[in-house]
Amino acid sequence: MEKTQISGIQLYLILLGFLFGSSVILTPALGAGRDAWLAMILAGVAGILLMWVYTTIALLNPSKTLVEILRDKLGKVIGTILSVLYIWYFVHLAALVFRNFGEFICTTTLPETPVAVVMGLFALVLLYVVNSGIEVLGRLSELFVLILPTVVLIISIALITEHDFTAFLPVLEDGMAPVIQAAFVNLTFPFGEAVAFLMVFPHLNRMDNLKKVVISSTATSSALAIFVFARDLIALGSDLIARATFIPHLTSLLIPEFNVVPLVDINLLVGGGVKISVCIYAAAKGLSQVTGTHDYRSFSRAVITFCVVLSVWVYENLIEMFAWAEKLWPYYSIPFQFVIPLLLLLLSLRGKNKPSQPNTENTETESCTSDA
Amino acid sequence: MVIVIIVVFLIIIAYDVQGFIRKKERASAVIIYLVLMGISLVVSVLLASGKRPSSPAQWIEAALKMVGVVK
Amino acid sequence: MTAGWRKKAKGMVLLAFLLACLLLLSGCWNYKELTDINVVVGVGLDRTEEGKVLLTVQVAEPGSIQSTSGHGSGGEGPTKPVFVVSHEGETIFGAIREMLATVDKKLFFSTVQVLILSERLARESLEESLDFFQRDHEVDYLMNVLVAKDVSPAEILAMESDMDTIPAVYISETVENTSYRGTGKKTMLIDVIKDMDCKGKQPVIGQITKAGENMVRTEGLAVFKEGKLVGWLDPYETRGYQFAMNDIGSAIVNIPAEEGKMSMEVFRSKAKIGVEFEDGEPxxxxxxxxxxxxxxxxxxxxxxxxxxxxxxxxxxLEETIRKEIAMALEKAQDEYSSDIFGFGMEVHKYHPQYWKKAQDEWDRIFSRLPADIQVDAKIRRTGIIINPVIKEH
Structure with missing residues (x-):
């Protein structure tokens, strides 16, 4: 594998952009209505547990990517099949984000531009990022991801006069069931999607930092998302929230005298960009490892082209996209986000206790030196 | 529109395949690459000409319904 | 050699591509110059006898505004700062597009200052009519909404104003100054949208009437129930309503004093509403x-x-304001049976169990409830002087 490395803070920011990026326009826990903040807290806690699972897998299999771990633990045939499924999952995820992004731009700013053109141009930029390598993505994140909380702050301050703190009431009007349902949806989007980072983790320069970095990043993004939701709720009220297409966008429209919609767009460019880049990288890297190619760049163009085509192909319209993302995506994600990772965790833990692989403990502290 | 798409795809494919040959990659890599680009090309041509094939989203939906997770 | 040539060729291709991008991407897809659009400043919505939409737009001419507010060097260009056009259509968006058959350039709606609804339209279909204004991405959610009483929106928009070159701006300025008087209400589109969907609070919209040849009056309120106009509040009831809704910036309240009248300048007012419960019933x-x-x-x-x-x-002073609030509340309860104060929202928030079974008949329950209005006034200062000139009888 290439010797590219990213620092702890870079990984923190990439993951933050990845997790918080889509929350700029979508609120996955909205099924719980005004209690969504409760669902988001639950999802955040569960998300941290999930990250613990992912990072533990990565630490038990140092300097190995998801594809290599799968083949290692489950044998060549099953491992390859699952790898291909994961690659499909990453591509599908990237296509979804592409479409979200395109639909948002087409709804709010450029209604007459064909969605394929918006996404195609975005894809060109992202192709450049992906081909420049994960290091460049890390440095880009250092530059840009901090824009996300800044914009949140600017919009929140601008709306400080527009508030009704009792909008949270009544709490739990319909009981716990919708909250738990929404928390599950929120867990699969965006936290569980971070399974793609199993392709990225080996690049961290100091593996002993991994858990700390990943978990603090998850906690940060979760806190930010809850803050954004609380802001939108007290600014808009719970009835309007249920009706809006893109809630944070609607909130930003309430700011008198000046137009901050471009700021929301920038948020999306950064967050969505990071998310798509990671997915494309993961898919291209996975393909190159499955086929035994030297360089993932051979596949990046193909993957990104396929993503754009898929994103146009996959849903006919916005409503279908929303319905699908809400009703089917969580169940579709269960094997990828929970079942297979947990299986890998168990197998890795067993492998660790076996004396047949004694060097596992050593390499963990040494950071990645061995070539897979 | 269709012609533009085909031309763009051919350029990308030609460029990449040339890279594969130069680096002497395995045949399986080239085949997977060509399959991926082939699907993209076919689907985008179909989309551009207004004949949308049934999408993976619908297949997954059908599969999930078959398993019985979703109603 | 070949490698160098390859690099050069690659560079050239890249450069050509970037230059092409420069040409293609220098603006938005549907970017429009100011001269290519009609800047709409006022919109009027009416409904005809046959149930069609009658849309009226007031369009500002940026060029002529400059020439009139400048040194009058004009002589060229259109002399009128605005023009007003009406069009009949099946739907609002339909009418906007069909209007282009008679209007030269595409209408641009982000600049709309006031949206004026006719009484007939408000009585028939407020919710349906505002859907377009919620949905369209060009619409400014902060525009002022008004209901025209005894006059059609088209008439109001066709008025010329002596106070501002653009009549729509004049109207919106009179709405802005309600914070100094409290007898009207500044209703923004977002406020109406928020209330429209809410069972616990019925929307109210500011009222506009004709005050003279070139003048309008924005005083009073239009009261809605279930998305339909049911009646009006007069300026004093409106002020009472505004006091109860914690929406008074400042107001002058006249009270009788011994041997004369006094005008009290209310400069700070905080209000809270709520519903008292006894044995699980309001x-x-x-x-x-x-x-x-x-x-x-x-x-x-x-x-x-x-x-x-x-x-x-x-x-x-307390008694005077209490009366104003009571007048507004009684009218809402007895005459219109419409919870414009949002008592239902309070019930929903603090007694969700009761709300669940009562929400569909809340307006009826609300109308029967007695009211306890407490006003606590503090007079702080008396201005530059303490006593009037005439001290003794």
Missing amino acids: ACLMVKVRLEANVGGHEGKGKLDAPEKISALEEI
Whole structure:
């Protein structure tokens, strides 16, 4: 594998952009209505547990990517099949984000531009990022991801006069069931999607930092998302929230005298960009490892082209996209986000206790030196 | 529109395949690459000409319904 | 050699590509110059006898505004700062597009200052009519919404104003200044949208009437129930409503004083509403207002030098405002049976169990409830002077 490395803070920011990026326009826990903040807290806690699972897998299999771990633990045939499924999952995820992004731009700013053109141009930029390598993505994140909380702050301050703190009431009007349902949806989007980072983790320069970095990043993004939701709720009220297409966008429209919609767009460019880049990288890297190619760049163009085509192909319209993302995506994600990772965790833990692989403990502290 | 798409795809494919040959990659890599680009090309041509094939989203939906997770 | 040539060729291709991008991407896909659009400043919505939409737009001409507000160097260009066009259509968006058959350039709606609804339209279909304004991405959610009483929106928009070159701006300025008087209400589109969907609060919209040849009056309120106009509040009831809704910036309240009249300048007012419950059933509507006022004028005789006199005045002020609030509340309860105050929202928030079974008949329950209105007024200062000129009888 290439010797590219990213620092702890870079990984923190990439993951933050990845997790918080889509929350700029979508609120996955909205099924719980005004209690969504409760669902988001639950999802955040569960998300941290999930990250613990992912990072533990990565630490038990140092300097190995998801594809290599799968083949290692489950044998060549099953491992390859699952790898291909994961690659499909990453591509599908990237296509979804592409479409979200395109639909948002087409709804709010450029209604007459064909969605394929918006996404195609975005894809060109992202192709450049992906081909420049994960290091460049890390440095880009250092530059840009901090824009996300800044914009949140600017919009929140601008709306400080527009508030009704009792909008949270009544709490739990319909009981716990919708909250738990929404928390599950929120867990699969965006936290569980971070399974793609199993392709990225080996690049961290100091593996002993991994858990700390990943978990603090998850906690940060979760806190930010809850803050954004609380802001939108007290600014808009719970009835309007249920009706809006893109809630944070609607909130930003309430700011008198000046137009901050471009700021929301920038948020999306950064967050969505990071998310798509990671997915494309993961898919291209996975393909190159499955086929035994030297360089993932051979596949990046193909993957990104396929993503754009898929994103146009996959849903006919916005409503279908929303319905699908809400009703089917969580169940579709269960094997990828929970079942297979947990299986890998168990197998890795067993492998660790076996004396047949004694060097596992050593390499963990040494950071990645061995070539897979 | 269709012609533009085909031309763009051919350029990308030609460029990449040339890279594969130069680096002497395995045949399986080239085949997977060509399959991926082939699907993209076919689907985008179909989309551009207004004949949308049934999408993976619908297949997954059908599969999930078959398993019985979703109603 | 070949490698160098390859690199050069690659560079050239890249450069050509970037230059092409420069040409193609220098603006938005549907970017429009100011001269290519019609800047809409006012929109009027009406409904014809046959149930069609009658859309009226007031369009500003940026060029002529400059020439009239400048040194009058004009002589060229259109002399009128605005033009007004009406068009009949099946739907609002349909009418906007069909209007282009008679109007030269595409209408641009982000600049709309006021949206004026006709009485007929408000009585028939407020919710349906506002859907387009919620949905369209060009619409400014902060535009002012008004309901025209005894006059059609088209008439109001066709008025010329002496106070501002653009009549729509003049109208929106009169709406803005309601924060100094409280007899009207600045209703933004977002406020209406928020209330429209809410069972616990019925929307109200500011009212506009014709005041003269070139003047409008924005006073009073239009009361809605279940998305339909049911009646009006007069300026004093409106002020009472505004006091109860904690929406008073400042207001002048006239009270009778010994031998004359006094005008009290209310400069701070905080209000809270709520519903008292007894045995799980709503028992009483609560309105609590705390306000601070200054003596702004004393048109009469007498002295103000004793604290007892001030507290007596405070009581009169409290009673006056209490009456205004009671008038508004009674009208909402008895005449319109419409919970414009949002008591239902309070019930929903603090007694969700009761709300669940009562929400569909809340307006009826609301109309039956007794009200407890508490006003607490403090008179702080008397201005530059304490006593009026005439002290003794």
